[in-house]
Amino acid sequence: MWFHWMLSLIVLLVSIALAWPLAMYLHVLFQPAEDSLLRKRVDYWIALALGRSERESSFTWADYCRSMLIFNFSMFVLVFCVLSCQQYLPLNPDGKSGLEPTLAFNTAISFVTNTNLQHYSGEASLSYFGQLSLMWLQFVSAATGIAALAALARAMSGAKSMGDFYRDVACASFFVLLPLAIVVSTFLYLSGVPMTLAGAAEVTTLEGITQTIARGPVAAFVAIKQLGTNGGGYYGPNSTHPLENPTFWTNVISNVAILLIPMAAVWMFGRITKRMLHAHVVFAVMLVMFVGLVGYAGQWEQQPASALADLPVSEHANLEGKELRFGTLAGPTWAVSTTATSNGSVDAMHDSLNPLSGLAPMIGMWLNVIFGGVGVGMLNMFLFIVVAVFLAGMMVGRTPEYLSRKIEAHEIKLALLTILAHPLFILGGVALFASSTWGSETLNNPGSHGLSEIIYEFSSAAANNGSGFEGLGDNTPPWNVATGLVMLLARFVPIIAPLAIAGSLSQKRATPEGAGTFRTDSWMFGVILLGTVLIVGALLFLPLAVLGPIADHLSWGV
Amino acid sequence: MLYLLMFLVGVGGFGLLWGLVQWIDQSKSGAGDAGGAS
Numbered sequence: 299m300w301f302h303w304m305l306s307l308i309v310l311l312v313s314i315a316l317a318w319p320l321a322m323y324l325h326v327l328f329q330p331a332e333d334s335l336l337r338k339r340v341d342y343w344i345a346l347a348l349g350r351s352e353r354e355s356s357f358t359w360a361d362y363c364r365s366m367l368i369f370n371f372s373m374f375v376l377v378f379c380v381l382s383c384q385q386y387l388p389l390n391p392d393g394k395s396g397l398e399p400t401l402a403f404n405t406a407i408s409f410v411t412n413t414n415l416q417h418y419s420g421e422a423s424l425s426y427f428g429q430l431s432l433m434w435l436q437f438v439s440a441a442t443g444i445a446a447l448a449a450l451a452r453a454m455s456g457a458k459s460m461g462d463f464y465r466d467v468a469c470a471s472f473f474v475l476l477p478l479a480i481v482v483s484t485f486l487y488l489s490g491v492p493m494t495l496a497g498a499a500e501v502t503t504l505e506g507i508t509q510t511i512a513r514g515p516v517a518a519f520v521a522i523k524q525l526g527t528n529g530g531g532y533y534g535p536n537s538t539h540p541l542e543n544p545t546f547w548t549n550v551i552s553n554v555a556i557l558l559i560p561m562a563a564v565w566m567f568g569r570i571t572k573r574m575l576h577a578h579v580v581f582a583v584m585l586v587m588f589v590g591l592v593g594y595a596g597q598w599e600q601q602p603a604s605a606l607a608d609l610p611v612s613e614h615a616n617l618e619g620k621e622l623r624f625g626t627l628a629g630p631t632w633a634v635s636t637t638a639t640s641n642g643s644v645d646a647m648h649d650s651l652n653p654l655s656g657l658a659p660m661i662g663m664w665l666n667v668i669f670g671g672v673g674v675g676m677l678n679m680f681l682f683i684v685v686a687v688f689l690a691g692m693m694v695g696r697t698p699e700y701l702s703r704k705i706e707a708h709e710i711k712l713a714l715l716t717i718l719a720h721p722l723f724i725l726g727g728v729a730l731f732a733s734s735t736w737g738s739e740t741l742n743n744p745g746s747h748g749l750s751e752i753i754y755e756f757s758s759a760a761a762n763n764g765s766g767f768e769g770l771g772d773n774t775p776p777w778n779v780a781t782g783l784v785m786l787l788a789r790f791v792p793i794i795a796p797l798a799i800a801g802s803l804s805q806k807r808a809t810p811e812g813a814g815t816f817r818t819d820s821w822m823f824g825v826i827l828l829g830t831v832l833i834v835g836a837l838l839f840l841p842l843a844v845l846g847p848i849a850d851h852l853s854w855g856v
Numbered sequence: 857m858l859y860l861l862m863f864l865v866g867v868g869g870f871g872l873l874w875g876l877v878q879w880i881d882q883s884k885s886g887a888g889d890a891g892g893a894s
Contacts, residue, residue, distance in 0.1 A: 360881040367877070371870045378866065382859055403862035407869075712880070779865065786869040791876065798880045 302627040313557035321565030328448035330457035359801030365463035378406040390425035391497035400778035411789035412439035414530030414764035417773040421512035440526025441470035443673030451570035453800035483521035493517040524555035529642025560669035575819035595630035595658035604854035619650025637662035640671035642764025653850035663761035684713040686830040703803040716795035721838040727756035736776035746849035
């Protein structure tokens with residue numbers, strides 16, 4: 299038994315060990331310009347590449363957000379056109395036609411927002427040009443998240459400028475994501491993952507049947523899909539497909555790649571704000587929740603599948619929907635990693651998890667702060683930090699302060715409204731689809747399990763996760779439009795609000811810390827932060843958990 | 857025609873977000889000139 303847990307432990311320890319030096323590197327790249335000569339050299343090369351002035355533009359938070367929206371809107375327009383017209387574009391050796399309009403909309407929004415919710419099967423629907431366009435979005439959408447966190451950290455560090463959005467995106471793409479993706483894709487290629495622009499291979503099997511095997515630039519696609527917490531697979535079955543994830547070690551490396559940048563982002567925030575102790579506390583809170591969820595999911599997944607209870611079948615654990623070449627605990631470990639970090643790739647069928655194990659990935663997406671997506675996980679946690687500091691300040695009767703800045707009504711209103719927007723997107727969508735034929739006619743399972751499928755789909759869209767519970771016929775116009783809009787709003791509202799809060803705080807005069815200041819680098823703050831996240835999460839999502847996975851579990855009579 | 861409609865839905869979504877930035881920027885405390893433009 300302990301051997302199975304070793305996989306989870308290896309993934310966790312390697313991720314933490316690699317995240318530490320990566321955070322130091324990120325700090326060098328994204329610290330305020332006035333702090334570093336090295337950063338000025340990096341800026342010189344980026345300015346040269348972009349053909350812009352080396353002098354950094356000085357953006358307000360609103361300018362930074364507007365640049366981000368213009369950039370992302372341009373990407374949406376471009377990729378929507380590519381997906382709609384791919385039959386007229388090059389690199390289409392298998393003659394794929396354009397996507398249906400609502401599916402093109404959903405897919406373009408999905409990849410622009412770093413969600414990668416896929417209502418299509420990549421190898422069957424997309425040309426190589428289409429796949430490469432999406433791969434490009436996997437870089438720049440992840441870079442947008444890193445850029446947003448860097449801007450937030452700079453504002454909180456007291457820097458004169460929030461920075462230049464275009465400079466940050468270029469820096470994150472060329473100096474962070476691209477080098478890491480080259481390393482990971484090389485490893486994947488050497489492990490047997492295809493990397494070619496030739497069309498599908500036709501082979502004759504031992505039985506004499508001709509089989510068509512889809513292939514393409516898979517290794518490059520998979521590397522950035524994991525590193526950028528994108529999650530969209532080259533193949534429909536994602537990382538359960540043997541050509542995306544062929545061996546035990548590709549599974550380990552992929553899982554590490556999922557966790558790497560989200561973990562490093564927390565320490566990057568600490569380094570830029572020069573509050574490493576505070577960053578350690580936040581990291582510890584995230585780690586506690588992560589380990590708790592992996593342990594919880596792994597433990598429940600050690601139970602045989604309820605569906606087999608009355609059959610003459612002996613199972614030591616739930617093996618349904620698992621890739622046994624990875625080991626039985628790889629599925630739940632990955633399920634938690636991929637949903638805690640808003641990645642969305644899968645190496646086991648989440649629909650086949652035992653009901654209470656299936657609750658774990660939903661919790662990851664509902665809280666959306668357990669390391670979270672690249673950059674945006676820490677942005678989400680920033681909102682909870684503001685609320686936790688406010689609550690702690692109110693309890694002791696002092697004006698709440700965070701990193702020497704007073705938190706007042708404007709900041710707390712923005713933080714709370716944004717935290718409440720997340721459940722609104724999920725609960726509103728679930729209510730609409732569960733009560734109409736838009737949802738009921740697309741289910742493959744009745745009762746609470748069917749409801750879990752609807753809950754999972756909207757949770758995945760709102761958390762910008764992109765994984766699917768499957769068992770849901772989600773490629774219909776209502777699903778495509780509704781989840782498309784949820785992904786768009788749920789991506790950018792939680793980026794805009796923290797930047798607005800940081801902009802507001804950075805305008806305030808720094809208050810020297812004294813004996814009465816509530817410290818945010820103590821274990822006590824960690825407990826309050828953890829409590830805030832869990833209590834707010836429980837209040838918002840417990841009814842969904844009871845009606846979905848818990849009712850599903852109880853209905854089996856176990 | 858449906859392609860155009862879906863495109864406009866995307867334009868509307870981004871327009872909403874643009875409006876949100878404008879609204880926060882102009883709201884009461886005028887919160888936002890982080891670091892101040894030079």
